Amino acid sequence: xxxxxxxxxxxxxxxxxxxxxxxxxxxxxxxxxxxxxxxxxxxxxxxxxxxxxxxxxxxxxxxxxxxxxxxxxxxxxxxxxxxxxxxxxxxxxxxxxxxxxxxxxxxxxxxxxxxxxxxxxxxxxxxxxxxxxxxxxxxxxxxxxxxxxxxxxxxxxxxxxxxxxxxxxxxxxxxxxxxxxxxxxxxxxxxxxxxxxxxxxxxxxxxxxxxxxxxxxxxxxxxxxxxxxxxxxxxxxxxxxxxxxxxxxxxxxxxxxxxxxxxxxxxxxxxxxxxxxxxxxxxxx
Amino acid sequence: xxxxxxxxxxxxxxxxxxxxxxxxxxxxxxxxxxxxxxxxxxxxxxxxxxxxxxxxxxxxxxxxxxxxxxxxxxxxxxxxxxxxxxxxxxxxxxxxxxxxxxxxxxxxxxxxxxxxxxxxxxxxxxxxxxxxxxxxxxxxxxxxxxxxxxxxxxxxxxxxxxxxxxxxxxxxxxxxxxxxxxxxxxxxxxxxxxxxxxxxxxxxxxxxxxxxxxxxxxxxxxxxxxxxxxxxxxxxxxxxxxxxxxxxxxxxxxxxxxxxxxxxxxxxxxxxxxxxxxxxxxxxxxxxxxxxxxxxxxxxxxxxxxxxxx
Amino acid sequence: xxxxxxxxxxxxxxxxxxxxxxxxxxxxxxxxxxxxxxxxxxxxxxxxxxxxxxxxxxxxxxxxxxxxxxxxxxxxxxxxxxxxxxxxxxxxxxxxxxxxxxxxxxxxxxxxxxxxxxxxxxxxxxxxxxxxxxxxxxxxxxxxxxxxxxxxxxxxxxxxxxxxxxxxxxxxxxxxxxxxxxxxxxxxxxxxxxxxxxxxxxxxxxxxxxxxxxxxxxxxxxxxxxxxxxxxxxxxxxxxxxxxxxxxxxxxxxx
Numbered sequence: 001x002x003x004x005x006x007x008x009x010x011x012x013x014x015x016x017x018x019x020x021x022x023x024x025x026x027x028x029x030x031x032x033x034x035x036x037x038x039x040x041x042x043x044x045x046x047x048x049x050x051x052x053x054x055x056x057x058x059x060x061x062x063x064x065x066x067x068x069x070x071x072x073x074x075x076x077x078x079x080x081x082x083x084x085x086x087x088x089x090x091x092x093x094x095x096x097x098x099x100x101x102x103x104x105x106x107x108x109x110x111x112x113x114x115x116x117x118x119x120x121x122x123x124x125x126x127x128x129x130x131x132x133x134x135x136x137x138x139x140x141x142x143x144x145x146x147x148x149x150x151x152x153x154x155x156x157x158x159x160x161x162x163x164x165x166x167x168x169x170x171x172x173x174x175x176x177x178x179x180x181x182x183x184x185x186x187x188x189x190x191x192x193x194x195x196x197x198x199x200x201x202x203x204x205x206x207x208x209x210x211x212x213x214x215x216x217x218x219x220x221x222x223x224x225x226x227x228x229x230x231x232x233x234x235x236x237x238x239x240x241x242x243x244x245x246x247x248x249x250x251x252x253x254x255x256x257x258x259x260x261x262x263x264x265x266x267x268x269x270x271x272x273x274x275x276x277x278x279x280x281x282x283x284x285x
Numbered sequence: 286x287x288x289x290x291x292x293x294x295x296x297x298x299x300x301x302x303x304x305x306x307x308x309x310x311x312x313x314x315x316x317x318x319x320x321x322x323x324x325x326x327x328x329x330x331x332x333x334x335x336x337x338x339x340x341x342x343x344x345x346x347x348x349x350x351x352x353x354x355x356x357x358x359x360x361x362x363x364x365x366x367x368x369x370x371x372x373x374x375x376x377x378x379x380x381x382x383x384x385x386x387x388x389x390x391x392x393x394x395x396x397x398x399x400x401x402x403x404x405x406x407x408x409x410x411x412x413x414x415x416x417x418x419x420x421x422x423x424x425x426x427x428x429x430x431x432x433x434x435x436x437x438x439x440x441x442x443x444x445x446x447x448x449x450x451x452x453x454x455x456x457x458x459x460x461x462x463x464x465x466x467x468x469x470x471x472x473x474x475x476x477x478x479x480x481x482x483x484x485x486x487x488x489x490x491x492x493x494x495x496x497x498x499x500x501x502x503x504x505x506x507x508x509x510x511x512x513x514x515x516x517x518x519x520x521x522x523x524x525x526x527x528x529x530x531x532x533x534x535x536x537x538x539x540x541x542x543x544x545x546x547x548x549x550x551x552x553x554x555x556x557x558x559x560x561x562x563x564x565x566x567x568x569x570x571x572x573x574x575x576x577x578x579x580x581x582x583x584x585x586x587x588x589x590x591x592x593x594x595x
Numbered sequence: 596x597x598x599x600x601x602x603x604x605x606x607x608x609x610x611x612x613x614x615x616x617x618x619x620x621x622x623x624x625x626x627x628x629x630x631x632x633x634x635x636x637x638x639x640x641x642x643x644x645x646x647x648x649x650x651x652x653x654x655x656x657x658x659x660x661x662x663x664x665x666x667x668x669x670x671x672x673x674x675x676x677x678x679x680x681x682x683x684x685x686x687x688x689x690x691x692x693x694x695x696x697x698x699x700x701x702x703x704x705x706x707x708x709x710x711x712x713x714x715x716x717x718x719x720x721x722x723x724x725x726x727x728x729x730x731x732x733x734x735x736x737x738x739x740x741x742x743x744x745x746x747x748x749x750x751x752x753x754x755x756x757x758x759x760x761x762x763x764x765x766x767x768x769x770x771x772x773x774x775x776x777x778x779x780x781x782x783x784x785x786x787x788x789x790x791x792x793x794x795x796x797x798x799x800x801x802x803x804x805x806x807x808x809x810x811x812x813x814x815x816x817x818x819x820x821x822x823x824x825x826x827x828x829x830x831x832x833x834x835x836x837x838x839x840x841x842x843x844x845x846x847x848x849x850x
Binding site for chain 3: 482486
């Protein structure tokens with residue numbers, strides 16, 4: 001039993017890191033552009049499909065395909081931001097509508113090209129690690145490490161580089177930041193591209209673990225938003241923690257309750273947090 | 286005034302015998318009730334609720350299940366559905382507004398409740414038949430003088446039933462919006478802090494608006510599900526709630542009946558333009574994007590000048 | 596005594612905005628609240644109108660406790676506050692703005708029966724409302740702007756609209772937060788007339804303003820607040836010559 005719990009816990013941590021990378025994109029986008037970009041879910045899905053296409057379709061090695069896919073999604077994110085989201089800055093409702101319109105468009109295109117048939121990438125890194133009595137597939141461990149590094153890198157970039165601190169300053173007081181010479185348009189475009197890249201990375205790694213369909217994005221964006229709010233919008237490491245919390249709750253919870261209720265944990269946390277501590281668990285006091 | 290527009294609609298089945306057109310109109314009317322009632326909460330009171338599809342679906346299930354298990358007629362079942370939705374709306378609304386959830390957070394909490402309810406319905410197989418949904422074997426019946434009790438069946442009967450329902454709904458919501466209560470809603474939408482200091486009980490009127498809107502969704506749900514003789518948990522999905530928002534925006538947020546135009550476009554278009562499901566999805570997405578960016582006041586907003594608040 | 600403020604204190608974290616403040620208000624008087632920026636005057640009004648909850652102290656209105664009641668209940672009880680930065684329903688016309696403020700009046704006139712006006716059976720209460728709105732607009736010299744969108748008013752117009760909104764609520768006590776700031780000479784004279792008019796009709800006023808000249812002439816009684824505490828109270832002429840008051844405004848050297 002303990003083994004089962006630990007196994008599910010580890011699994012939950014890994015899944016949670018995927019949620020976290022999306023949550024990070026959500027929190028950055030909200031802080032800098034003032035909207036919740038639900039399209040990050042489809043960017044993740046696109047990342048998965050593009051990666052699969054590059055590796056299994058064209059034959060590029062996985063470690064190369066991933067950064068290529070990420071760059072591709074980042075460009076799409078940038079293009080979409082400049083053509084559409086540029087007109088919905090700080091307008092939550094308009095941003096929401098444009099996101100869902102965009103989701104429909106992108107999902108429709110993917111359906112037209114690849115249909116709903118689940119696609120499976122070949123095994124990139126077969127084999128397992130044995131940690132104590134628990135078995136963890138090697139690829140999952142790699143995914144976890146990569147995502148964790150990216151999250152840490154993002155945290156570092158935000159707190160230690162000039163660009164990062166400019167972003168923080170902007171999130172606190174946009175007008176003042178602009179008056180200080182921070183090029184807000186560039187900042188917003190940059191964050192949009194970066195968030196898309198994060199989502200794309202999540203998808204690229206997801207493809208190595210699970211089968212992909214055009215619908216995978218919707219569940220992940222919802223969990224991403226849940227994690228971001230749970231942690232407190234604006235907290236980078238908080239997004240990580242939020243994702244882990246939800247992932248672990250789902251993993252361990254599925255031992256005791258039917259897996260059909262998996263999605264409910266995140267929702268219940270969400271409602272509780274918004275009612276009891278809307279600023280989030282890790283928001284600065 | 287605008288109700289004069291409705292009169293010719295009563296004569297349509299006499300002139301048009303094409304079932305496809307009539308069917309599109311029936312869907313437009315029923316979904317129109319859904320969009321109009323949503324707009325009370327969203328366009329007039331300024332609260333973005335993602336619970337609307339859930340209210341729609343809950344009433345559908347409640348209506349049918351009470352007919353099956355309690356043996357009541359459709360009309361009593363629909364009443365039960367509406368009452369059930371009313372009670373749940375009061376509970377959820379009270380929670381949300383008591384905790385002063387604003388904007389995005391309100392939207393997300395209503396979404397969370399909607400999803401939780403969907404999960405329950407999805408998994409309670411013994412009662413709701415889970416993901417398979419329910420194929421209705423019962424139909425509404427009407428008592429007609431001279432003919433007794435007859436089932437509501439066939440396009441013509443449904444046409445008049447749905448038209449009557451949407452006219453009644455628009456009339457009711459119109460009365461509300463153009464009264465002192467509509468003024469309260471407008472004040473909440475525009476500046477709720479100010480409304481508070483002017484003696485308007487913001488909590489109470491947000492709740493009234495939320496419940497009144499959900500009642501419309503419940504009515505739509507009961508009628509719609511019996512028209513297609515089917516319901517399943519997908520009707521609670523986020524996609525459905527988003528589609529409703531799209532209709533209100535496309536038609537126009539500022540006018541009571543305008544969302545019906547949005548309903549017409551978004552339900553009729555897929556039928557009229559003969560393309561496959563993927564292309565329809567693509568068009569739907571493009572319509573959303575183009576409308577919100579280029580026509581923020583919606584189609585009706587392009588044609589009519591600014592509204593007034595009561 | 597209409598309103599009694601007893602040992603009112605408000606702390607925001609480490610900052611004490613209002614400190615052990617006590618004074619009374621009698622019906623029909625105009626009381627002026629003076630004090631340098633940041634002295635806690637607006638916080639005081641926010642405490643009385645229920646926007647903030649006091650950390651300590653009591654507020655007694657017509658022998659009833661106010662603390663713990665919500666802003667809309669306090670407004671219904673007869674205390675209405677205006678905002679320093681004019682708060683309006685920008686999209687709507689001036690007339691419609693004031694119509695919204697007519698809610699309390701409708702509640703008082705019709706009570707629960709107002710729900711009946713939603714059904715097509717009873718006539719709408721709106722005709723009576725319209726004439727009352729026009730009356731208030733005339734009082735505030737806004738009748739020329741009746742159908743103009745509120746957002747397009749001049750700053751002075753916006754402030755007067757704020758006063759009009761408050762008036763429409765038929766207040767017993769009107770709390771005015773810097774009603775004169777930003778007004779030109781004519782508008783200020785206008786405001787002075789309107790406020791005297793109000794007092795003549797029985798409304799009690801509590802006014803914050805910086806313009807010592809304007810408020811000094813208008814007020815029957817003055818209270819000076821500095822760092823959240825009362826440092827002087829009395830007739831405006833006396834108070835404004837008080838040494839401590841001058842020090843508070845201008846600093847030690849000039850007393």
